[in-house]
Amino acid sequence: MHKQAIFAAGLLTISVTACGSAEKPEVVEQIVVREPGSAEVVAPEAPTPSAGALDLVALGEDAFQTCTGCHSVAPDGRSAAGPNLYGVIGRKAGSLAGYSYSDAFAASEVVWDEASLDGFLADPTGYIPGSEMMAGAVPDEQAREAIIAYLSAQSDNASGQ
């Protein structure tokens, strides 16, 4: 958790640097002064205390684009080539009703949390030998962390972060 917080702060720094030129406060001020009526359009969004966490989730959403060919995270529970991943944190591996898992998954005792998802995404067939998830390995640790933050947010239990 602690590590994740540090990582989130690092990402925030990177993204602020990357798009800083578009968000320079003095530019916003100029527009507000000239066109008071449009202030509501150009008003900068107030940074929230959890901006770092939101940023991590946003990065995870981007990284998750490599998964959407096989996985949906929609709350409707619909599966594609891979099982639906809405609310996957806290779920036992291979337990989504209506999806036909490999024998290896069906027999697995793994419960998905940050640690097990990290291990699985690093090496899906190594973590659950016999897994039929043949694509979607995420070698980059920071990308895994972001994806897991994103998946954590796709849940009824998401703590409104």
Ligand code: HEC
């Ligand atoms: C080529 C299709 C494909 C891609 C791409 C893919 N997956 Fe999968 N995924 C699967 C399949 C198939 C399974 C079920 C494996 C089995 O039954 O052995 C699975 C299972 C999973 C599970 C376990 C779900 C459960 O109900 O136990 C998680 C978590 C998961 N994938 C996450 C991801 C993430 C995150 C990505 C992107 C980084 C990804 N997958 C990319 C096909 C894919």
